[in-house]
Amino acid sequence: MARDRAVDVLILGGGPAGSTAGAMLAAAGIETVIVEGEHFPRFHVGESLLPHTLPLFDRLGVHDAVRALPHTRRKDGASFVTHDGSKHVVYWFDEALPPAIPYAYQVRRDELDKALLDHARAAGADVLEGWHATTPTWDGRRLTGLVVRDPEGTEHLLRSRVFLDASGQSSFLASRMGWRFPYQKHRKVAAVSHFSGVWLPDGREAGNITIALTDGGWFWLIPFADDSVSVGAVLDVRKWRAHVGSESLFAAAVEATPEVGRRLACAERLIPFSAIQNFSYRVMQIGGDGFCMIGDAAGFLDPIFSTGVFIGTTTGASAAQDVIEALARRSRVEASDFGPTIALTRTLHRIFFSFIRAYYDPHFLAFFFNPSNRLQLQAAVVSLLAADVVRPGTWLRTSRYRLLLGLARLQRWGSRWGRHLVPPLDVAPAGTGR
Ligand SMILES: Cc1cc2nc3c(=O)[nH]c(=O)nc-3n(C[C@H](O)[C@H](O)[C@H](O)COP(=O)(O)OP(=O)(O)OC[C@H]3O[C@@H](n4cnc5c(N)ncnc54)[C@H](O)[C@@H]3O)c2cc1C
Structure with missing residues (x-):
């Protein structure tokens, strides 16, 4: 082991989740290091953003920069x-x-991700590009840091008070701990x-x-x-x-x-x-003493509704807020301090994953392709497509969508006797494997 360094917050991954969290923490005056294996700009999928990502871009102060990117x-x-x-x-x-x-x-993700990472750097985060994390270190159940390899191949131990895993689909921590399960x-x-x-x-x-x-x-x-x-x-x-x-x-x-x-x-x-x-998996444990997973590292189902960057930035911002509040109280961050982010992540997964599964149901698709605004059903679907799911009143908005799920169930039931509420969709629909 060549070098040993202690930092307050260590973030693995400089994608949207890691750079959002990094920018907020650094702006709050907390020493933050982001370890990113690649050199940006780099290609990435996930190029369609949702409207309710924009208030967070405003809060971060990056909205104008994102709008001005060459391919936006x-x-x-x-x-x-x-x-x-x-x-x-x-x-x-x-x-x-x-x-x-x-x-x-x-957005082109090479451009977006570089802009977000540059913003985190400008806010004061120390960004180590081309550095690769290999092993987490533990003291009992508390995560205490990471072994990382620099671009020359030298190993370093980065000790941290808090670790945010924003490593995307590789789910660095969950993969190593046996907490990641494919759907x-x-x-x-x-x-x-x-x-x-x-x-x-x-x-x-x-x-x-x-x-x-x-x-x-x-x-x-x-x-x-x-x-x-x-x-x-x-x-x-x-x-x-x-x-x-x-x-x-x-x-x-x-x-x-x-x-x-x-x-x-x-x-x-x-x-x-x-x-x-293999991009569809759930993660059984997403937080613990001294650590929390954000963005794709905490689970992913399917990109059909372009929810990934929204979830990544939203959970990144939430985890940063949890850390800021916990460190203002004491020097350690416990599992319970991440309660709000863990609950938020589970809620976002529940809402969006049910919507994604519905899209693979031909009876739901029959309604989806025949939209009606009776009872504001169509408006409720648009709200979900726009990711309007974190403002107060989400239950009221998603209740109309749940009504639509109920109608799809009725359609499936009626179809056994050739009776339909809306004309069935006359194609081999997505995911049926027909
Ligand atoms: C096919 C497909 C299409 C998609 N389309 C959309 C879309 O249109 N819109 C949308 O919003 N989302 C989409 N997504 C999802 C979106 O790509 C992700 O949700 C989003 O990139 C998650 O951001 P993140 O910051 O969590 O992870 P990432 O953006 O993946 O960033 C993780 C970073 O961690 C780094 N890293 C990982 N392991 C290590 C390590 N050991 N050491 C150092 N660095 C490491 C990686 O280099 C990477 O840069 C799609 C996903 C798929 C699979």
């Missing part, structure tokens, strides 16, 4: 199409339950690249994310300011296992999805394909 594009809503384009529905953010935040952004029934693989020449809708819809259903999965199309488009296929592993390699998987999925084929007819690929696997 305003999005006013989310568009959904069936595999052949026969059904098409747009949910506009300004139609959410009031007060609506009427827009969000599409066996939700095994997906994603193949993604960026393209030019993709057909985009006219007018206000041009900036929207488009989600296209396909057999055993779905596509996203996320347009950037220069009209280049991120296109990704999220596919059921069992259904698509015959296809080896992200390029062949992507090509086969496009062939099975005429609407995406039409939009990509004149497209040219700009970057190599990336494949992402």
Whole structure:
């Protein structure tokens, strides 16, 4: 062991969760070190943001910087199409339950993540890029620090009063402690690249994310300011296992999805394909004495509703607040101090994961593609799509969505006798594996 350093707060991961927490802690005058294995900018999936991320960007003071990034594009809503384009529905953010935040952004994550990490650095966080964490250290049940390797390969022990695990999908701590469990029934693989020449809708819809259903999965199309488009296929592993390699998987999925084929007819690929696997898992323990997990490190289900960056920044900010309050009381941070963040994380997972599962139910999809604003059901769905889930009154807003889940159950029950509340969706819907 070459060097030994003691810090107040150690954050692993400089993605949106880690840099949000780092900026808030450093701004509060707390000594903060962020360890990030890569050198930014670096490619990352997760390019479509949700409206209710923006108040936090305002609070951090980064909203103008995010808006001004070269590829940032305003999005006013989310568009959904069936595999052949026969059904098409747009949910506009300004139609959410009031007060609506009427827009969000599409962002290139190399740009966004660098801007957020630079902001944390400017706030006073010490950012160690190219440093890799290998092992957590413990004193009984208290996490006391990390063994990290610097870019030259020298090992260091970073001792900390508090550790925030923002290591994303690798779930550094949960993986090592045996707390990370894949969702066996939700095994997906994603193949993604960026393209030019993709057909985009006219007018206000041009900036929207488009989600296209396909057999055993779905596509996203996320347009950037220069009209280049991120296109990704999220596919059921069992259904698509015959296809080896992200390029062949992507090509086969496009062939099975005429609407995406039409939009990509004149497209040219700009970057190599990336494949992402095993991204659906739950984490049984997300906090303890001296540590808490934030963002993807605390669990992830599916990117269908673009909730990842919202959850990452929201839980990052919450954990920072827990630490600031705990350190103002005493020098240690106990598991109970992270109670608010743990409860918030569990609530966000419960709400969004139920919405995600519903999307894979053809009976729910029948309502989703036939929106009605009776009882403000459509507005309630838009509120969820906008991530309006942390303001007071969430229960009232999600109760309408729960009513929709009940209607989907009635539709399933009635379908046994050929009776339907709304016309069934006449396609092989996402995730059925048909
Ligand atoms: C296919 C797919 C599509 C998605 N699309 C969207 C979308 O459109 N919108 C959206 O909001 N979300 C989307 N997401 C989710 C989104 O990408 C994540 O939720 C988000 O990036 C989480 O941020 P984070 O800060 O928790 O983790 P990350 O952004 O992954 O950051 C973690 C960081 O930790 C670093 N790290 C990890 N381990 C170590 C180590 N041992 N040592 C040093 N550094 C380490 C990594 O280098 C990384 O930079 C998508 C996810 C997938 C899988």
